Amino acid sequence: MTLRLTAVTVTLGSGASRTTALREVDAEFRSGELTALVGPSGSGKSTLLAVAGALLRPDTGQVRLGDLDLATLGDRERARARRTRIGYMFQSGNLLAGLTAEEQLLAAASLSGRRPRALRGRARELLDDVGLGHRTGHRPDQLSGGERQRVALARALLVEPELLLVDEPTAAVDRTRADELTALIARTTHEHGCVTVVATHDPVVTGAADATLDMLDLAAGRPVSACAPPAC
């Protein structure tokens, strides 16, 4: 399974603030590989994740996840793909107000068509893996920003997505936790064989990645082979 972007253009905003965030971008991401998406602030990393995750429709171009073109699917099918095939860990966490950490995971499992009761043990295990075993009963307003983001990662992993999209996983946590989260994301990618794309400024994440894509290369239309760091 691959995620393939072909000639993807995205413009954001309107009037004076209108910006071409991605221009004719071609990129490919493979299953079982963690690809680090790097580039300066404002170079379009978050926009690429949003397009890849069917959260934003490109103006033009194709976004193929396996045999689905996420760019042209109807709204209902896009929502279904988001619930069942794609996991997100974004900077905001995007948690549901009023639900505890554990309930966030079980609600996502239910929405993806799985039986939440059967997954309760696994949900606790994952919360433990992200260092939140002692926070399973906390609601979003009782968690720090970094903790909310980690709940979102555990939630994404519970549904074993084909595509895992992660935005700056290490920005809001200390170095030790950052290293643990990086290792967890890499291990999950290799064990479950998902396509994983991580936008990052952190050299530790880049070092753990199987491949690196630089937004500046994409923007310049340079041929990009997402090669493993030692061969680059």
Ligand SMILES: Nc1ncnc2c1ncn2[C@@H]1O[C@H](COP(=O)(O)OP(=O)(O)OP(=O)(O)O)[C@@H](O)[C@H]1O
């Ligand atoms: N709603 C918007 N309207 C207009 N321009 C926008 C909007 N959102 C983002 N942009 C612009 O689109 C470009 C790409 O933004 P994006 O957030 O994808 O970059 P990024 O590489 O993820 O940055 P960072 O590393 O700072 O998170 C930037 O120039 C940004 O200013």
